[in-house]
Amino acid sequence: MLELSPWVCTAIAGVLGLLVGSFLNVVILRLPERMAASWRSEARDVLELEADDESPLPPGIVREPSHCPYCKHRLSALDNIPLFGWLLLCGRCRYCQTAISIQYPLVELLTGLLSAAIVWKFGIGWPALAGLTFTWTLVALAGIDFRTQLLPDQLTFPLLWLGLLLSLLPLFAGSTAAIIGAAIGYLSLWSVYWLFKLLTGKEGMGYGDFKLLAALGAWMGPTALLPIILLSSLIGALVGGGLIALRKHGRDVPMPFGPFIAAAGWVWFIAGDSLLQTYMQWTGLR
Incomplete structure (x- = not known):
């Protein structure tokens, strides 16, 4: 059809x-x-x-x-x-x-x-059905985190496990890539969290951010994680800087990072290959 x-x-x-x-x-x-x-x-x-x-x-x-x-x-x-x-x-x-x-x-x-x-x-097919589930869960997570600075396990864990189960088909990433992506996704932000806390004595992010990035790693594999982190940091910097410039957000007021991870993850999910190809052509790597 x-x-x-x-x-x-x-x-x-x-x-x-x-x-x-x-x-x-x-x-x-x-x-x-x-x-x-x-x-x-x-x-x-x-x-x-x-x-x-x-x-x-x-x-x-x-x-x-x-x-x-x-x-x-x-x-x-x-x-x-x-x-x-x-x-x-x-x-x-x-x-x-x-x-x-x-x-x-x-x-x-x-x-x-x-x-x-x-x-x-x-x-129309299984990839679209899985993609819709992925999208709707990210919208809910981003909305909740934006309002409350919470990323509920009731949503992040099912998203993680669904990504791992889909890797058995495989639909988006193979089983090995999904498992490694989930592990690296969690441990990368976990390491940043503890390093920041040891250096400053403050918590720079919540555990929900680790779980969300782990879920994205399970869906797309480890190669997607670095672009997602870079893209989410860029989006966060632009949005945060804009809010501060407009004086709608204080410098000392914490800002949830989950919505930016979700946005970057969705963008890479639907257009990662095109973005990577464009970047390689622009930099002359290909």
Whole structure:
């Protein structure tokens, strides 16, 4: 079908991405709250404290319907139309007129565009399905890390294991390359973390960054790791420098590195070969 009408298949993937992006917004907002509630419960058990029955549990990711975070009014189907619902409401809640975060349409639009790009790149088949899963997980991880500076194991570990399992086919990287890539991905940032901590006494990044780079190594092999690190550092420097220049981010305020790793990993996943070939031609190495 893709050979006959690639634009139709790409458009369908884009619409699917919009729908999935709406769900990813729920994951980005609710998963950290569920994690925090679980940590508090575990802490009370360890400290042998009485359970706090007055604190309601945060809403679940799947079962609880969408609602306004301010007035708690349940949203209608019209309000929940990805991207267009936000536009129709002019960015405000229909019931309390409170401004709705721009995050909702941005995540939906980004997921739609990235999903369309994956299908355009790989066509219809297993690589595209795996690529969509890869893309959606990275969007969720980047969104959560941007908001909370957390990269949940609930997402990084499945991404890592899926990359290793796909290497058995192999789909993107062979088994040996995937295992070595996962190990080097983890140990490289782990080493940087401890070196920075020994020299400065501060933590420069979190353990979630190690696990995310390990997952990218499992999907693409060890040769992708150095370009991903360099590209993520470049993106981080540009974004961080821009925010500081605009005085929207203090120099001493920590900035999550996970979104930049995710962005660089996705770019290399879909265009790494082309970027490498362009670089080699530009430098005269080929």
